[in-house]
Amino acid sequence: MSKKGSRRASRQSEVSQEERALTSGRVTAAHGRHYFVTTPAGERIEAHRRGKKGDVVVGDIVRISEAVSGVAAIESIEPRKSLLYRSDEWRIKSLAANVDQVAIVFSSRPTFNPWFIWKALLAAHEAGIPALVIRNKCDLGEDAEAADAEVERLKGLGVPTMRISALEKPEEALAALLPQFEGKTTLLVGQSGMGKSTILNLLVPHAKAATREFSVALNLGKQTTTAARWYEADEWQGAVVDTPGFQEFGLAHLSLSDILRAMPDIASHATDCRFFNCRHLHEPGCSVKAALEAGEIDPERYDFYVAMASEADPLPR
Numbered sequence: 545m546s547k548k549g550s551r552r553a554s555r556q557s558e559v560s561q562e563e564r565a566l567t568s569g570r571v572t573a574a575h576g577r578h579y580f581v582t583t584p585a586g587e588r589i590e591a592h593r594r595g596k597k598g599d600v601v602v603g604d605i606v607r608i609s610e611a612v613s614g615v616a617a618i619e620s621i622e623p624r625k626s627l628l629y630r631s632d633e634w635r636i637k638s639l640a641a642n643v644d645q646v647a648i649v650f651s652s653r654p655t656f657n658p659w660f661i662w663k664a665l666l667a668a669h670e671a672g673i674p675a676l677v678i679r680n681k682c683d684l685g686e687d688a689e690a691a692d693a694e695v696e697r698l699k700g701l702g703v704p705t706m707r708i709s710a711l712e713k714p715e716e717a718l719a720a721l722l723p724q725f726e727g728k729t730t731l732l733v734g735q736s737g738m739g740k741s742t743i744l745n746l747l748v749p750h751a752k753a754a755t756r757e758f759s760v761a762l763n764l765g766k767q768t769t770t771a772a773r774w775y776e777a778d779e780w781q782g783a784v785v786d787t788p789g790f791q792e793f794g795l796a797h798l799s800l801s802d803i804l805r806a807m808p809d810i811a812s813h814a815t816d817c818r819f820f821n822c823r824h825l826h827e828p829g830c831s832v833k834a835a836l837e838a839g840e841i842d843p844e845r846y847d848f849y850v851a852m853a854s855e856a857d858p859l860p861r
């Protein structure tokens with residue numbers, strides 16, 4: 545190559561290096577501190593967080609720079625529109641950032657657990673993210689009553705619901721799902737085995753292939769991850785974020801007032817309590833307890849409130 549030619553080539557490579565130096569994209573998968581960032585052009589780049597900070601969440605928009613080993617470095621995180629998380633005594637587990645809504649999936653089998661749904665609703669409320677509840681496996685007759693009654697109760701609480709059978713009636717399920725999912729990013733949550741993957745595959749037909757690619761690239765083998773995955777659905781201009789099923793939706797981060805704000809069916813009766821700081825647990829002259837005794841509050845919802853409130857703010861001994 546002539547001197548001139550090599551100078552031009554090196555200038556070009558400088559330019560493209562600069563162009564590549566800092567680009568932005570969406571974190572679409574995570575495994576430990578190992579991430580996938582998808583650029584607006586659809587390129588998927590493997591990345592680590594600069595400084596090994598554990599603050600990156602699936603759904604984040606990040607700025608990345610090219611690194612030597614072919615693995616990029618996440619330099620910064622753009623401000624988040626929303627962040628959903630759960631927590632236990634010890635730590636907070638972020639589920640996903642920047643989603644528009646949360647879809648809580650439940651069914652009568654393998655387990656029916658309304659508290660999981662209610663906890664997820666509290667977490668969504670606290671995060672300021674609208675929620676809907678999908679009752680799946682409507683084809684199963686056994687143990688269906690409690691699940692169907694739950695749909696009615698949720699409707700009474702003002703929660704949008706739908707009933708589908710993702711496996712047995714996929715076309716009908718898709719027709720019911722699409723109007724709620726179009727144009728939005730929806731995070732799917734639910735206990736293990738409720739049908740999240742089935743719903744995801746219905747909504748995003750390439751999801752199976754994408755999951756396999758993630759697993760191969762992240763070298764996961766059969767191992768399941770604890771992080772969410774973001775699937776773009778160009779067909780209906782939205783995205784689905786799948787979370788692995790988990791059994792407990794811990795809410796150690798909620799205060800008593802957070803809980804009350806998210807439970808108007810309880811809080812609306814707190815009009816006439818004797819003590820201004822009544823927790824509506826064991827205090828005398830509590831108008832919530834009076835409403836409960838008068839049958840104006842669903843006793844199961846009150847039991848749930850007591851469990852949440854006691855955890856949030858234990859009574860002094």
Ligand SMILES: Nc1nc2c(ncn2[C@@H]2O[C@H](COP(=O)(O)OP(=O)(O)OP(=O)(O)O)[C@@H](O)[C@H]2O)c(=O)[nH]1
Nearest residue numbers: 681709710711712736737738739740741742788789
């Ligand atoms: N009968 C019936 N079975 C269903 C329906 N939807 C899903 N299933 C089955 O339920 C089982 C669990 O479904 P998945 O989609 O894997 O559930 P998941 O919520 O993704 O579970 P995790 O991956 O553990 O989080 C599978 O055997 C599905 O075929 C349905 O509408 N009716």
Ligand SMILES: [Zn+2]
Nearest residue numbers: 817822824830
């Ligand atoms: Zn009270």
